[in-house]
Amino acid sequence: MTARRHQAGRTTPMRRGLTHWISRLVLAAAAAAVLAMPFYVGWQYYVFRRDVTPQIATAAAHTAQALQADWKGDASKLPETAAPVVLTYHDISPKSDSPYVVTPDTFDAQLSALEAAGYRSLTTDEFVDYLKGGPAPPRSVYMTFDDGTNGLWVYGDRILAKHHMHAASFLITGRVGQNRPYYLSWEEVTRMAASGRWDFQDHTHDLHWRGAVDAKGTQASALANRLWLPAQQRIETVGEYQTRFSADIAQSLADFNTHKLAKPLMFAYPFSETSERANLPVPGPSLQNMLEQTFAATLTDVSRRPLPAGRRAAGARQVQRLEVYQKTTAKDLLAEIGEWTLVPPVADTxxxxxxxxxxxxxxxxxxxxxxxxxxxxxxxxxxxxxxxxxxxxxxxxxxxxxxxxxxxxxxxxxxxxxxxxxxxxxxxxxxxxxxxxxxxxxxxxxxxxxxxxxxxxxxxxxxxxxxxxxxxxxxxxxxxxxxxxxxxxxxxxxxxxxxxxxxxxxxxxxxxxxxxxxTESSGTSGGPTLLPITKAVLLDPGAAWESAPGVPSGMKIGGDGLAPQGLALSDYAAYEQTRTSGWTNYTVRGTVGRLNTPQVSGAIWVRVGSPQTISVEVTRRGLRVLSGSADARTVVSTKTLADADHHDITITVGSEATWITVDGTVHIQLLAKGETGGVAFSAYRDVTRHAWPTARGFKVVPAEVR
Structure with missing residues (x-):
């Protein structure tokens, strides 16, 4: 008994001591955590403020109605649809001596003017769709910002949001997060991409600088030229240049991938020094040709011949941009965009x-x-x-x-x-x-x-x-x-x-x-109809719907509907265009639905591919009929419709006229000159959060000429 008591007397204190020390350690750890929390929070706040500069909103500005009317009038003589004009910006800052930096107020006024004149801004995906052969979008610009500077996040992002517009930032990926706060950080880039207001494209990884290209020390673009090697007293070989070029592009693409950005589609030349301004031997590898292996097209502000966005530029895969300066007023910008807007070959005097x-x-x-x-x-x-x-x-x-x-x-x-x-x-x-x-x-x-x-x-x-x-x-x-x-x-x-x-x-x-x-285009009206109208099934899932010649459409097709997909703001799909170029004497019917807001619209097109393509576009409360080539169309009729989330459209195409009926009550007739062509559907929304409109019950049948 005594032994058991003695043993018990020794065992019990040991157990109490272990529990005691564990409790004290837990309490000590908790106390340390409490004491460390302010330091941790402070550090996180420091890192956040280091990587994310506070945004600054521009002061609310009132634009006089007379000025808005003036802006609208500046664009009234331009085609309603035309090749987009590409704009070059660099940075936004309230104080800068650089002529390339615009102030927030100036940028705000420019977007106000664009908005009043009926312009919208394109995403890079939409711009590339046009370059691949898609129809000209509604009156639009493609806004680009070179270098990836911090002013885009601090000032530009909120101004874009205010005007429901989009822009593309061309990053020098090796400088992101460097020389803060001049350049954007990757955290800011991530937030901008998530907003849907920005996409990001390529401006090299680290070849945006000038270096010596000869023994005299002549300076030129390090991307576009073979560099002088002073230690060896010679210029780079073509092979050495290609290795340096390829490594830089590969690293920039890797940076995009690492930070979960979509692969860039466009490339902007540093200093606009292109193949024509390089010291690569001719014949030999062309800088433009090397870039075309990775990108859909390149951008430059200096060109030896006019290359505004259009079919010529798309064929050359190089687009000339209109540069915007600090001194460019809103009215100046509209006037310059007008001077760059492609027009049909018509000039009476x-x-x-x-x-x-x-x-x-x-x-x-x-x-x-x-x-x-x-x-x-x-x-x-x-x-x-x-x-x-x-x-x-x-x-x-x-x-x-x-x-x-x-x-x-x-x-x-x-x-x-x-x-x-x-x-x-x-x-x-x-x-x-x-x-x-x-x-x-x-x-x-x-x-x-x-x-x-x-x-x-x-x-x-x-x-x-x-x-x-x-x-x-x-x-x-x-x-x-x-x-x-x-x-x-x-x-x-x-x-x-x-x-x-x-x-x-x-x-x-x-x-x-x-x-x-x-000149009257000969077209293909005299040729055979490759796909008979009687055999056409518009909602056949196996049909060839294309957003541009040879480019399959991303729309969901089949069943009772035709619906756009994805995060773009506009979409277009033409039905079997190469097989319907000779179509005439047909009637197409469809219901454009899901018109949930006035800023969403859908259109049925006829005579697609002819110089007088016609599109019938409806919103909840309105109708617009546009006519012209796919690259330049004008509004020929507008009507007010009863407010509804869907409208029924019937279009009959004949050799001498086009007859349009909407909801069985609105009737329009347009004269024709024998233009032929097939059908298409397009959709537009002002912001990505709005649902896409759809085309339901889309059918085409032969029609007797009235």
């Missing part, structure tokens, strides 16, 4: 529009008086030239130029340039007694055709540009032609005129009349 011409003779003069006989003529020079709408005519094809010329003498002549800025520009030179076609730029032209004329001081000249063929007719009887080696988008371009005086004492020739008209 261009000689009465001196503001639309750009002198191309190196004089920097602003008038075309020397070309029309009004003077003043340049002293000591015998040549004057000007180009008409050099930017907005980049995609011109299928057009006819008619010109009247007088004042021709033995030692002077005039010229008319067509396919301006193309891969093979042509100049028709006309004198008293001869006409010739010259190919190539002015400084190195070669004659490819020539004929003699009846000698006279005046001539009537007609030039028709169709595809790769150029036909010239003088005085209605003398004809010559030339087929250019350039094809497709490399053969497009606008016009220019010139006058040449061989002797300073001689009379200057002049243009007395000039007109440009769109």
């Amino acid at each position: 261009p000689l009465t529009q001196p503001e639309e011409w750009t002198r191309s003779d190196g004089s920097n003069a602003k008038d075309i008086g020397p070309l029309t006989g009004a003077g003043p003529y340049p002293a000591g020079a015998g040549y004057v030239s000007a180009e008409y709408l050099p930017l907005t005519s980049a995609d011109w094809t299928d057009y006819t130029v008619n010109a009247s010329v007088s004042g021709l003498a033995d030692d002077n002549n005039v010229g008319v340039l067509v396919r301006n800025g193309s891969g093979d520009p042509l100049t028709v030179s006309l004198s008293r007694s001869s006409v010739g076609i010259y190919r190539g730029p002015n400084e190195k032209r070669e004659q490819v055709a020539n004929k003699s004329l009846v000698t006279t001081t005046t001539h009537q000249l007609q030039i028709t540009v169709t595809g790769s063929l150029t036909k010239v007719l003088v005085d209605g009887r003398t004809e010559l032609s030339f087929t250019t080696q350039a094809t497709g988008t490399e053969a497009t371009g606008g016009i220019g005129i010139s006058v040449r005086n061989g002797a300073t004492s001689s009379t200057w020739p002049k243009f007395t009349a000039l007109k440009v008209a769109q």
Whole structure:
């Protein structure tokens, strides 16, 4: 008994001591945690503030109605749909001496002006869809910001949110998080991407700098050029350059992947130094060609020829941007966008529009008086030239130029340039007694055709540009032609005129009349119908719906509906376009539904592929009918509809007219000239949180001509 008590007396204290010490350790740990919590929270707050700069909202501004009306009027003469204009910004800051940095108030005013003028901003996905051959979107811009600076997060993000707009930031990925707070941090990039207002594209990993490219120390882009190796007293080999280039692009793509950003589709050249401004040997690897292995297209602010966003730029896979400066006012921006907006080849009296011409003779003069006989003529020079709408005519094809010329003498002549800025520009030179076609730029032209004329001081000249063929007719009887080696988008371009005086004492020739008209496209109306209308099932899941030629649509197709998918703001799908180009005398019906808000719209298209494509677009309370080519359409009719979340559309296509009925009560008739083509559906929403509209009961049947 005593032993058991003794043993018990020893055991019990041991158990109490273990429990006691465990309790004390737990209490000590809890106390330490409590004491450490403020330091931990403080550290986390420090890290947060280090990586996420506080955003600053711009002050609420009231824009006078008169100013809004002025902004709207600036864009009223432009096509309702056209190739988007690409804008270049760099940074946003209230205080900066750099001409490339805009203030928050200026940026806010610019977006207000764009909004008032009916513009929307595109995502990169939407812009690339257009470049791949999709139809021109509603009046729009593609806003790009180079370098990835912190002002985009601090000021730009809230301004974009205020105007429901989108922008793309081109990152130098090796500088993200560096030199804070000048550059964005990865945490800010992540938050911007999650907002849906931004997407991110490529501006190199760490080749956005200039380095020596020769023994003299000449500085040029480290991306675009082989660098001078001073230790070896030589320039990089092509192989060394390619290795350095490939490693940089690979690292930038890896950075995007590491931070869970979508793979970039577009690349912006540092300093806009492209292949043409590089020291790579020719023939040999081209910087542009190397970039095309990874990206859909490249962007530059400097181009040797006009490359605004359009079919020519898409073919070249290089797009020229309009640069926005600190001094660019909202009105200036709208005016400059108008000057960059592609228009159809139609000009009734261009000689009465001196503001639309750009002198191309190196004089920097602003008038075309020397070309029309009004003077003043340049002293000591015998040549004057000007180009008409050099930017907005980049995609011109299928057009006819008619010109009247007088004042021709033995030692002077005039010229008319067509396919301006193309891969093979042509100049028709006309004198008293001869006409010739010259190919190539002015400084190195070669004659490819020539004929003699009846000698006279005046001539009537007609030039028709169709595809790769150029036909010239003088005085209605003398004809010559030339087929250019350039094809497709490399053969497009606008016009220019010139006058040449061989002797300073001689009379200057002049243009007395000039007109440009769109030529009727031959199309495929005379060819066979590859898919009979009677065999067409629009909601067949196996049908070829395309967002652009050769690009399958991402819409969900089948059953009773056609519905867009994804996070874009607009979507488009054409039904079997290559097999329906000859369609006519048909009726298409469908119900555009899920019009839950006034900012959501859906449209049924007919005559797709023709120069007079028609789209019937409905919102909850409104109807718009647009007509024109896929690249430039205008509103031809608007109507108010009864407020509803769906509307029934019936369109009958004939050779002489198009008949449109909405909800059985609204009737519109548009005249036609035999244009043929198939059907399509498009949808638009202003923000991603709004549901997509759909097309239900979408059917097409043969129709008898009314």
